[in-house]
Amino acid sequence: xxxxxxxxxxxxxxxxxxxxxxxxxxxxxxxxxxxxxxxxxxxxxxxxxxxxxxxxxxxxxxxxxxxxxxxxxxxxxxxxxxxxxxxxxxxxxxxxxxxxxxxxxxxxxxxxxxxxxxxxxxxxxxxxxxxxxxxxxxxxxxxxxxxxxxxxxxxxxxxxxxxxxxxxxxxxxxxxxxxxxxxxxxxxxxxxxxxxxxxxxxxxxxxxxxxxxxxxxxxxxxxxxxxxxxxxxxxxxxxxxxxxxxxxxxxxxxxxxxxxxxxxxxxxxxxxxxxxxxxxxxxxxxxxxxxxxxxxxxxxxxxxxxxxxxxxxxxxxxxxxxxxxxxxxxxxxxxxxx
Amino acid sequence: xxxxxxxxxxxxxxxxxxxxxxxxxxxxxxxxxxxxxxxxxxxxxxxxxxxxxxxxxxxxxxxxxxxxxxxxxxxxxxxxxxxxxxxxxxxxxxxxxxxxxxxxxxxxxxxxxxxxxxxxxxxxxxxxxxxxxxxxxxxxxxxxxxxxxxxxxxxxxxxxxxxxxxxxxxxxxxxxxxxxxxxxxxxxxxxxxxxxxxxxxxxxxxxxxxxxxxxxxxxxxxxxxxxxxxxxxxxxxxxxxxxxxxxxxxxxxxxxxxxxxxxxxxxxxxxxxxxxxxxxxxxxxxxxxxxxxxxxxxxxxxxxxxxxxxxxxxxxxxxxxxxxxxxxxxxxxxxxxxxxxxxxxxxxxxxxxxxxxxxxxxxxxxxxxxxxxxxxxxxxxxxxxxxxxxxxxxxxxxxxxxxxxxxxxxxxxxxxxxxxxxxxxxxxxxxxxxxxxxxxxxxxx
Numbered sequence: 001x002x003x004x005x006x007x008x009x010x011x012x013x014x015x016x017x018x019x020x021x022x023x024x025x026x027x028x029x030x031x032x033x034x035x036x037x038x039x040x041x042x043x044x045x046x047x048x049x050x051x052x053x054x055x056x057x058x059x060x061x062x063x064x065x066x067x068x069x070x071x072x073x074x075x076x077x078x079x080x081x082x083x084x085x086x087x088x089x090x091x092x093x094x095x096x097x098x099x100x101x102x103x104x105x106x107x108x109x110x111x112x113x114x115x116x117x118x119x120x121x122x123x124x125x126x127x128x129x130x131x132x133x134x135x136x137x138x139x140x141x142x143x144x145x146x147x148x149x150x151x152x153x154x155x156x157x158x159x160x161x162x163x164x165x166x167x168x169x170x171x172x173x174x175x176x177x178x179x180x181x182x183x184x185x186x187x188x189x190x191x192x193x194x195x196x197x198x199x200x201x202x203x204x205x206x207x208x209x210x211x212x213x214x215x216x217x218x219x220x221x222x223x224x225x226x227x228x229x230x231x232x233x234x235x236x237x238x239x240x241x242x243x244x245x246x247x248x249x250x251x252x253x254x255x256x257x258x259x260x261x262x263x264x265x266x267x268x269x270x271x272x273x274x275x276x277x278x279x280x281x282x283x284x285x286x287x288x289x290x291x292x293x294x295x296x297x298x299x300x301x302x303x304x305x306x307x308x309x310x311x312x313x314x315x316x317x318x319x320x321x322x323x324x325x326x327x328x329x330x331x332x333x334x335x336x337x338x
Numbered sequence: 339x340x341x342x343x344x345x346x347x348x349x350x351x352x353x354x355x356x357x358x359x360x361x362x363x364x365x366x367x368x369x370x371x372x373x374x375x376x377x378x379x380x381x382x383x384x385x386x387x388x389x390x391x392x393x394x395x396x397x398x399x400x401x402x403x404x405x406x407x408x409x410x411x412x413x414x415x416x417x418x419x420x421x422x423x424x425x426x427x428x429x430x431x432x433x434x435x436x437x438x439x440x441x442x443x444x445x446x447x448x449x450x451x452x453x454x455x456x457x458x459x460x461x462x463x464x465x466x467x468x469x470x471x472x473x474x475x476x477x478x479x480x481x482x483x484x485x486x487x488x489x490x491x492x493x494x495x496x497x498x499x500x501x502x503x504x505x506x507x508x509x510x511x512x513x514x515x516x517x518x519x520x521x522x523x524x525x526x527x528x529x530x531x532x533x534x535x536x537x538x539x540x541x542x543x544x545x546x547x548x549x550x551x552x553x554x555x556x557x558x559x560x561x562x563x564x565x566x567x568x569x570x571x572x573x574x575x576x577x578x579x580x581x582x583x584x585x586x587x588x589x590x591x592x593x594x595x596x597x598x599x600x601x602x603x604x605x606x607x608x609x610x611x612x613x614x615x616x617x618x619x620x621x622x623x624x625x626x627x628x629x630x631x632x633x634x635x636x637x638x639x640x641x642x643x644x645x646x647x648x649x650x651x652x653x654x655x656x657x658x659x660x661x662x663x664x665x666x667x668x669x670x671x672x673x674x675x676x677x678x679x680x681x682x683x684x685x686x687x688x689x690x691x692x693x694x695x696x697x698x699x700x701x702x703x704x705x706x707x708x709x710x711x712x713x714x715x716x717x718x719x720x721x722x723x724x725x726x727x728x729x730x731x732x733x734x735x736x737x738x739x740x741x742x743x744x745x746x747x748x749x750x751x752x753x754x755x756x757x758x759x760x761x762x763x764x765x766x767x768x769x770x771x772x773x774x775x776x777x778x779x780x781x782x783x
Contacts, residue, residue, distance in 0.1 A: 009669045009703060010682055012768040014754030015696075016360055016512060016675040017704040020761045022712055078709065119710045221715075272715040272726055316729075323746030324584065324723040325597040 022119075026079035028219045032210035033086050033262065039193045039203035043148045044094040048199045052089040054098045058105035059085030066114045080119050084108050087127035090200020090258060091302070092134070093145050100138055104130040124309040125266045128259075128302050135302070145196040154185045158196045159253040160298045163246075168239040168293055172246035187245065190252040201255040211261035220265040223277035224284075228260040231285025239293055256288065259301035269309040275319040276312075283308045283315075356722040357577040357585075358755045360676070362551060363512045363702075366635050366642045371519050373646040374659045376423050376448050380650030381433055381687040382408060385441040387479040388486045389415030394444050400427045403455035405626050408444050417477045417487045421446055422628040422648035424453040436653075436672040436686045437679045443687065446650070460624040466492075469538045476620045477627040477690070482506060482517070482581070482610035483673055485691030488617075491609065492539065494602045503535055504590045504601075505546040507555065507611035508574060508581030511674030514694045516631040519644050520612045521548065521555035528611055529562045531618035532569060539607070544569045545590040546611070551576040578676060579753040583608050585722055597749050627690060634660045638667035638697035647688055653695050654684035667697035668705065675704070676754045706763030717756035717766055723749045727756040727766045734773035739780030747773045 041048040063081035067074045075081075088104050108130035116122045135142045147153050162184050163171045178184035185195040193203030201207075214220045233247055240246040251257070264270060264284050271280050284304045291300025308315075385391040392409035396402055402421040409419035425448045433443040461472035474489035494500055505528070509517040521528065532544050546563070548556050550573040563569040574580050574589050584595045586608055593604040601608050616627060628649055635642040640661030647656055653672070657663070671678040672686070673694055688695075717727040725746050733741045750770045757766040 008667065008680070008682055009700075009705065010680040011669075011705075012757075012765050012771070013678060013680075013752070014676040014758050014767065015669055015671050015678065015680060015698065015704045016702070016754075017706045017758050017760070017763065018358075018360075020716075020759075021706070021763070022709050022761045025712070025714065025761050075710075080712075120712045121710075267713045267715065272713055272718055272728070320745070321718075321724050321726070323597075323725050324749055325595055325599070326746060326749075327596045 022078045022080075025219055026083050028214065028217050029083050029262070030079065030086065032213045032219070033083075033090070033200070035206035035209050036090060036200045036203055036258070037086065039206040040090065040094075040199035043150060043193045043195075043202050044146065044199060045149045048094050051092060051094060051096060051098070051101060051199060052086065054101040055089035055092070055105055056082055056085035058102045059088065059109050062105055062109040063114070066110055070114075072118075075119060078119060081109060084113065084126045087200075087262060088130050090262075091127060091131040091198050091255060093142065093197075094199055095144055095146050096134075096141050100134055100141060103137075104134050107133045120268050122268055123312075124306055125263055125269050128263055128305050128309075131302050132306060145198075147196050148194050148202075150194050152189075153194050154182055154189070154196070158298065159184055159190065159249060160292065163249060163253070164292070164298045168236070168246065169241050169243075172240040172243035175245055175249065184249075187248055187252070190249065195253075197253075198255060198258075201258040204252045204257050207257040207261055211257075214261070214265075220261070221274075221277060223274060224265045224270060224281040225260045227278050227281025228264055228284045228288075229256070231282045232256060232289055235285065235289040239289070250292070254292075254299045255301040259288075259305055260284070263301075264305050264308070269312055271312055271316045271319065273316060273319060273321045275321065276315045279315050279319060280308055280312065283311065355724060356720050356755060357579060358720050358758050359576075360512050360578050360758060362576075363635070364515050364518070364551075365513070366633050366644050367515045367518055367552075369643045371516075371523060371631050371644040371646050374651075374656065376450070376452060376648050377651045377655040378448055379428065379445055379652075380421075380423050380448065380648055381443050381445045381652065382419055382422065382650040383433060383435055383441040383443040383687060383689065384409045384419060385435070385439070386419060386485065386649075386689040386691065387417055388484065389413065389417075391441060392416060392419050394430050394442060396427050396430070396444060398427050398429055401425070402427060402446060403453045404628055405458045406455040408446075415487060415490060417474055417479060417489070418626075419444075420477050420626045420628050421455075422650050423448040424451045425449040434686065435689070436681045436692070454625070458624045458626075460622060461620075463534075463538065463621060466538055469535075472621065473617065475626070476616075478613060478616055478620070479627075479690050480610050481612040481616065481630060481691065481693065483511075483677065483691055483693050485689070488609065488613055491602070491607055492535075494607070498602050499605060500539060500602060500607055501542045501605045502591055502607070503532070503539070503541050503544045504586055504606055504608045505532060505544065505611050505614050506581055506583075506586050506608055507546060507548045507559075508586060509552070510549055510576070510578045510581040511676050511678075511694075512578075513635045513696055514633045514674050515635075516633050516644055516693050517611050518552050518555050519631060520615055521552070521559055524615045525558045525562050527615035527618045528559070529569070531614035531616070534618060534621060535609075535614065536568065541607075542568065545572050546570070547572045547574050547586060547590045549574050549576040549580055579722055579751070579755065582722065582751055582753055584751070597746070630688075630690065630692075632656060632688065632692060633694040633696075635694065636667065636671075636696040636698045637702055638663045638665050638699050640664050649690055650687045652684065653681075653686055653688060656688065656695060657684055657697065663697060665699060667703075668700035669696075669698045669703040671696040671698065676758070677752065704758075708764055709762045711762050711764060714761060716759040716761065717764075720755040720759040722753065722755060723751070725750060727770060728764075730773050731764070731766060731769040734769050734776060737776055739776050742773050743777050743780075747777050750774060
């Protein structure tokens with residue numbers, strides 16, 4: 001009976017679990033975000049790294065302070081605050097004053113995330129909401145997009161700002177002239193980040209690389225990014241009278257790739273089921289196109305994702321998956337009972 | 339005909355969704371089953387099956403022989419319990435079972451004779467009714483782990499025509515290899531059982547389904563059934579929970595068992611491969627279920643192996659036979675790691691439905707700290723029933739029975755794929771059990 005001294009662990013089945021943890025998932029997202037950040041620093045100079053540093057640092061600090069003050073267990077280890085800080089920095093122009101970054105982090109971590117219950121409980125994407133808070137509060141600083149420090153870079157307005165001056169069909173016809181006189185970057189420059197914009201959104205190639213990594217690691221699923229980008233592509237093709245160049249510009253400009261790959265796929269604020277993900281992606285795409293083409297704002301990614309975030313619970317409810325063996329007869333019975 | 343069968347039909351008819359790919363850990367697969375010496379004492383609980391417990395039919399001091407009935411019940415959902423050694427009844431009292439419940443049990447002191455009861459004669463079976471009666475008398479329960487009385491499965495009314503028998507040899511749980519060894523060592527028993535059941539139940543088709551990570555078992559069974567046009571050996575994709583009854587029916591026949599129904603409702607009977615082999619042996623010898631094979635495995639067991647053990651042997655005797663522990667385990671499990679029960683002590687008797695005893699170190703015991711749900715959806719992706727476990731958890735904590743029922747909570751079979759996949763280490767199976775009990779409670783009102 002000496003063995004009775006040993007206490008064995010008793011818990012509900014299963015007694016095997018895979019090794020992926022929340023920290024691992026977040027680490028994957030951070031790794032996937034790195035190329036875009038590096039390209040941001042290449043494009044805009046070392047100040048980009050400083051902005052990223054301030055955003056990440058203040059996000060982590062706010063998370064730490066909040067849990068300390070509220071006497072909650074510290075959650076820094078899950079790295080979600082780092083991801084939020086990175087995404088926020090990627091959505092800011094390089095010239096933004098550092099104190100604004102800190103306000104943005106506060107809005108993201110404390111107001112949007114922690115006030116609603118912390119990780120997994122927020123109804124909207126913290127980084128996107130913080131960007132919108134800053135955009136509304138400091139419109140000047142938030143839309144002052146410095147040109148790339150790289151040689152041959154186009155100075156002046158952002159590509160979307162240029163394209164938005166004319167209706168889609170006319171803009172499509174003008175692209176050649178704009179690139180020739182240096183008002184618009186070439187498509188290659190667009191793809192590799194030699195253009196004005198926010199720190200993390202300029203290099204399409206780096207963002208796609210990150211997206212590929214997340215897909216391979218099965219951190220994200222193809223449904224939201226593909227539906228989002230696909231909807232924008234189809235909409236813009238039709239709007240421009242099937243002009244491929246114009247569509248490519250639309251796909252590469254603004255924060256579309258950053259939004260579609262990293263922000264719209266945020267677990268907490270997008271539907272969990274497959275059909276819901278399709279609806280969510282298409283919804284984001286449609287809203288983005290409508291805002292870009294018919295709204296007074298040049299850019300619509302943040303607003304579209306925020307709006308779809310709010311609709312997420314409804315989408316999920318409307319697209320409940322059919323579980324195994326579910327029968328129609330059963331439904332009718334339930335109807336009678338009710 | 340033969341070429342069609344081997345090429346087209348051997349693949350799964352329809353693939354189920356979800357599931358997980360857990361490491362197999364089938365370390366005992368290539369070791370021959372060893373019969374362990376009968377222990378000094380066996381303890382035979384009166385509840386070794388799903389259903390009504392038996393009442394002991396012997397008292398302290400009685401002399402019993404192997405195969406003698408020592409407990410029976412007049413309820414429908416019950417099977418008799420037989421002595422697994424010969425000797426004197428030491429006591430009849432309540433004991434604690436592996437899952438924590440108490441049940442009356444007959445403890446027998448083994449006299450070492452292993453004397454067979456004189457009443458043992460091969461049953462005379464000429465039709466379905468005889469078969470059902472004989473199987474009940476044999477004390478057979480599903481040997482795959484659930485412990486459902488087998489004769490009940492075969493008792494189907496005539497308005498539910500059964501055309502297919504699926505012999506479940508998937509063995510999708512990690513570590514366990516008893517069914518695999520059964521296929522290798524007793525393949526002729528399996529085939530003989532299959533043919534008997536097919537004839538008596540007038541079944542058109544029999545599918546023996548094995549996961550494709552056991553090519554040796556598939557090869558052996560195929561060679562035996564090669565000339566038989568109605569017995570198909572099917573290799574299924576190795577994906578847990580392939581061996582779950584509803585998954586099995588879908589994979590082997592392409593039929594979906596509706597919510598709240600049984601495989602019989604779609605014309606299928608599913609039986610574990612070891613149960614089928616036992617049926618063949620029982621009909622030949624008349625010796626009831628008094629012993630079974632068990633996988634003793636895990637990274638803390640000195641000599642992991644499959645052993646043939648008299649039912650009622652204490653798990654401690656079994657583990658001691660396998661050399662004991664190399665290191666103090668963090669978790670002891672009766673059954674497989676996915677659906678087995680964590681036990682507090684080895685001093686519990688082996689039941690008819692126990693197919694494994696595992697001793698795992700902390701590293702392999704699935705000890706993950708619980709953190710907040712990030713709604714990543716991995717539980718939903720893993721769910722073979724296409725449920726959304728994290729949402730069910732939410733409504734279970736609210737106690738919302740109506741929403742829970744509409745979400746399909748009751749089709750959950752607690753396979754554990756959700757909790758296995760959860761990066762936040764949530765005990766989702768526990769929440770599913772809570773949700774199911776809420777729905778059941780509400781239905782009673």
